[in-house]
Amino acid sequence: MKHLLSTADLSRAEAIHILDVAEEMAEVNQREVRKLPALRGKTVVNLFFEDSTRTRISFEAAAKRLSADVLNFAAKGSSVSKGESLKDTVQTLGAMGIDGIVIRHSASGAPRVLADADWIDVPVVNAGDGTHEHPTQALLDAFTMRRRLHGAGSRGQGLDGVRVLIVGDVLHSRVARSNAWLLRTLGASVTFAAPPTLLPVSSTPFGAAVHHDLDVALAEDPDVVMTLRIQQERMNDAFFPNPREYTRHWGLTASRFGRLSERTLVMHPGPMNRGLEIAGVAADDPRSTVVEQVENGVSVRMAVLYLALTGASTAQHSSTEPKESVA
Secondary structure: OOOEOOHHHOOHHHHHHHHHHHHHHHHHOOOOOOOOOOOOOOEEEEEEOOOOOHHHHHHHHHHHHOOOEEEEEEOOOOHHHHOOOHHHHHHHHHOOOOOEEEEEEOOOOHHHHHHHOOOOOOOEEEEEEOOOEOHHHHHHHHHHHHHHHHHHHOOOOOOOOOEEEEEOOOOOOHHHHHHHHHHHHOOOEEEEEOOHHHOOOOOOHHHOEEEOOHHHHHHOOOOEEEEOOOOHHHOOOOOOOOHHHHHHHHOEOHHHHHOOOOOOEEEOOOOOOEOOOEOHHHHOOOOEOHHHHHHHHHHHHHHHHHHHHHOOOOOOOOOOOOOOOOO
16 A cells, blocks of 8 residues: 555455554554554654644554654644745655655645655655545544444454444535545445535435435434534535524434434544534443544554555455564
């Protein structure tokens, strides 16, 4: 695996292999000393042109647990704020001898431009680009679902037959896109529930079914309900009357949560707007995986960095452990 730019690029075998390697990394993260020498001597740059806390820290923790050196680059206060281009920034970093780039950018497609250009020849991992994709978030979501549904027997498993309902701001959400493509690749069925103003103009956006009534969608008894954060920073118009109306029609309220099956998982990519898209009682219930998603994110990003920076193959699915055994 040279780059990870989009979940749409992954075959079923490749996706399952990444999740299986993440299982090995999760075992490392349960040790007293949570460290592997897999990337010793390599340098990873977190190239963030957009504000982030969770994703940057998660990638930093993942790289350091693989023994890589980490450089954190933030656009604010850098030469970018003085007008330096992405090309010049990357070539400057390349001259310092880096081995991999994790990039988050407000422009959709920026990671692929970087990967396809000849500015630098290192693996590129997309940590979120505009309103396009967030592939490692989708992978950690799938990893979390697989663990909850299959338990100790999750290795080698897909998500065949799992019904996932994704609720809210699909239009501005890169998480929704990445999840729709990846979950369908793994065998799940995906349905979006959102007002028309917060959906792309398509009858089956990203191959998913659509509901315009959340209560009707919930009555279909999904296995997983994933609520999305309202992307207010990306909105330049009024997409719904006001927060109270949004919650009334589209929020996972205490009442709606109470009607869910006892086996239904509740997910949220974070950060949550409690009381807007999700009620506190739903976020804090044992059926909620919100905290697990953060924990699993480190294991998944360890797997992605390991596979990308060591050139390990994802062409065939196996239970092969990293070169530095995690047993």
